[in-house]
Amino acid sequence: MAYILGISGSLRAASCNSKLLREAARLYGEAEYQEADLHLPLYDGDLESAEGIPASVAALVEAIKGAEAVIISTPEYNKAPSGVLKNALDWVSRSKPHPWVGKPVAVLSASSGRSGGERAQMILRSFMVPFRARVIAGPEMHLADCAKQFDEAGHLTGQLYIDTLSELMQALKSEARR
16 A cells, blocks of 8 residues: 655654644545654765764664655744754655655645744745655645644644645545556
């Protein structure tokens, strides 16, 4: 069975971004879900020269390559995506061949603020341009006041958010099956 890969820009166990990814995967349907591990060393050109691509990065690269589609969700830290996510993207960019080329990708954001991570998502979209992934244009999913948007089972409670995320996942699925 095909799988979709979720990449959360937050390492916290109770992260809203990780919850949002799991909801996205549930709404995507008909695919196994795998969540990436971003506990990676900080990118260091000297480390790369001396030791090559770390095993944890190589595993992430293989997960991206093997996925039918990728969903990335970022928090907004100081008006930008998290350093954890940027570090992962930097490491993955060092792999040849590039795993992002032609890969269908949906971008999401969740934040405690009222904008739902809109600025971070805009910047993340620009980060993806040189990778030549097929980033879904929309609808854009910005989850505001995220700690209050999930029930005890981890499902979104606001119908507008559910509808937006469902539409985005259908667009991603269509792009993946194209």
